[in-house]
Amino acid sequence: MMPLLRDLCAPRTAVVADGNDALFARLGRELPLEIFRFDSGDSFNGWIVPDNWRVKRAQIFRDGKLVFDGAGQALAVGYYSKSFSGDLDWEDLKPKLVTNPALPEATMFHCMWQYRPWDADWRLCVPHTVYQTLGPGRYRVELETEREPGEMLVAHSHKAGHSEKTIVFNAHTCHPHMANDGFAGVAIFVKLMQWLATQDTFYSYRLVAAPEHIGTVFYLRDLPVDDVNRLVSGFFQEMPGTHGAIKATSTFLGGQKLDLAFANALRHHARRYELVPWRKGAGNDETVWEAPGYEVPFVEVTRCEDQFAPFREYHSSLDTPELMDAAQMDEMLLVLKKVVDSLENDAVIHRRFDGLICLSNPQYDLYMERPDPAVVKDLDADAEKWGHLLDCLFRYFDGGKTILEIAQKHDLPFDRLHRYLKRFEEKGLVTLQRSEIERVLPKRAA
Numbered sequence: 078m079m080p081l082l083r084d085l086c087a088p089r090t091a092v093v094a095d096g097n098d099a100l101f102a103r104l105g106r107e108l109p110l111e112i113f114r115f116d117s118g119d120s121f122n123g124w125i126v127p128d129n130w131r132v133k134r135a136q137i138f139r140d141g142k143l144v145f146d147g148a149g150q151a152l153a154v155g156y157y158s159k160s161f162s163g164d165l166d167w168e169d170l171k172p173k174l175v176t177n178p179a180l181p182e183a184t185m186f187h188c189m190w191q192y193r194p195w196d197a198d199w200r201l202c203v204p205h206t207v208y209q210t211l212g213p214g215r216y217r218v219e220l221e222t223e224r225e226p227g228e229m230l231v232a233h234s235h236k237a238g239h240s241e242k243t244i245v246f247n248a249h250t251c252h253p254h255m256a257n258d259g260f261a262g263v264a265i266f267v268k269l270m271q272w273l274a275t276q277d278t279f280y281s282y283r284l285v286a287a288p289e290h291i292g293t294v295f296y297l298r299d300l301p302v303d304d305v306n307r308l309v310s311g312f313f314q315e316m317p318g319t320h321g322a323i324k325a326t327s328t329f330l331g332g333q334k335l336d337l338a339f340a341n342a343l344r345h346h347a348r349r350y351e352l353v354p355w356r357k358g359a360g361n362d363e364t365v366w367e368a369p370g371y372e373v374p375f376v377e378v379t380r381c382e383d384q385f386a387p388f389r390e391y392h393s394s395l396d397t398p399e400l401m402d403a404a405q406m407d408e409m410l411l412v413l414k415k416v417v418d419s420l421e422n423d424a425v426i427h428r429r430f431d432g433l434i435c436l437s438n439p440q441y442d443l444y445m446e447r448p449d450p451a452v453v454k455d456l457d458a459d460a461e462k463w464g465h466l467l468d469c470l471f472r473y474f475d476g477g478k479t480i481l482e483i484a485q486k487h488d489l490p491f492d493r494l495h496r497y498l499k500r501f502e503e504k505g506l507v508t509l510q511r512s513e514i515e516r517v518l519p520k521r522a523a
Contacts (some may be wrong), residue, residue: 078265078406082108083398089253092191093114093117093129093227100250101232102285102471105463108234109265113294117226124294129227132155135201137170138217145207151253152394154220155187156201161220165481173201177253181205186252192291231287231296234270240277242514244420245311245373246270247362251288255396257388259315264412268313273415276315279421279511280309293365301520305371309514310335310420312376313362317409318401319388320371321380322349326358329367334420334514335374337481338491342415345490347408359387372519378413380405419491423481424509426498428474434506436467439502445497462487466494467487479512 084103118128132154135147147153152386166411175187190197249261266284273282326341343350359381368374381387384488390396437444466487485492501507
């Protein structure tokens with residue numbers, strides 16, 4: 078994934094930016110894409126697509142000497158800053174400078190006005206090493222920016238399955254040059270979609286790559302109602318490459334099949350993980366998908382270490398591909414594959430026999446050995462879990478519980494349990510009936 082990630086980080090992207098065309102062209106070399114374009118000034122529910130914004134000059138002078146030049150630095154000017162030319166005392170200049178003593182070499186990402194263009198003022202983002210060389214005195218600021226109408230780009234890639242029921246993957250594209258937050262998330266979803274293209278799936282799958290919040294807002298606004306109603310679940314993913322535990326939030330209602338799938342995949346396939354309530358992760362586009370009138374059950378999955386300090390290099394020029402741990406990204410991809418696997422293969426079980434089956438009989442060969450003080454056995458550490466499962470298993474063959482529910486109840490990995498129960502089906506003892514994700518259709522506004 079690393080070469081792809083570096084390519085995705087290269088263009089200077091934003092909600093609306095000249096570099097967005099190059100970004101989506103690069104994604105289009107990996108997946109078939111449909112591009113959606115939204116003009117600057119388009120509005121919905123108070124959200125406004127901003128203009129294309131550029132920096133032409135960003136300089137600070139002291140006593141006629143240039144002390145800071147932000148030209149050519151993607152983060153050196155707060156996004157959507159207005160032009161300013163004038164002289165300021167230090168006390169008046171300080172509030173206009175964005176810096177972070179904890180990251181002295183970094184340039185911070187001031188992005189708020191992309192989403193609140195009506196509030197725009199001006200800010201210069203200065204590494205703290207530069208900030209410390211400044212101080213009392215008289216300064217000249219020459220900040221020249223320009224705005225013109227442009228387009229916000231959103232793309233989706235759709236993989237059809239046997240059912241029109243669709244599971245959505247969402248990642249954002251608007252943080253210029255930033256890897257963990259979040260082109261690493263985009264790269265992982267690209268690899269997940271490429272893997273799914275090789276699979277014979279029941280569900281359909283859709284990757285939506287869009288500017289954070291605002292892109293998804295307009296994408297869903299224009300999505301036909303019938304298409305919205307086919308979206309049965311989804312997950313937003315970012316911050317996969319740093320050293321935090323994988324953190325998954327619940328859906329808004331909780332208790333959905335998607336919640337169970339994440340809980341099981343993380344429990345058995347992640348080195349470290351946390352399950353947290355709705356909106357207690359980093360917080361992102363899950364609010365858009367779960368908004369009234371759409372109400373698509375959505376999980377956010379990240380390696381966010383703290384809700385308000387997701388990782389040390391967050392929203393800074395230090396969030397580069399070199400920051401990424403490839404093993405952490407691989408683990409995230411594996412977990413997401415396991416989630417998909419459990420959603421694809423969850424089933425209820427119907428027996429085709431009465432009475433107790435002798436599973437150790439060679440006719441069946443389905444017995445799972447458990448510890449015996451009189452017999453030396455080379456057993457896995459979870460042998461007793463499987464043994465207890467066998468004490469209960471036949472009573473689950475009444476169609477009342479799904480494989481995923483049984484796996485959670487007995488603290489067993491879904492994939493192994495599913496393979497085991499397929500052997501019962503091969504012996505003619507049971508039939509497995511797919512347990513589909515049910516879509517509760519939202520009420521649309523009158």
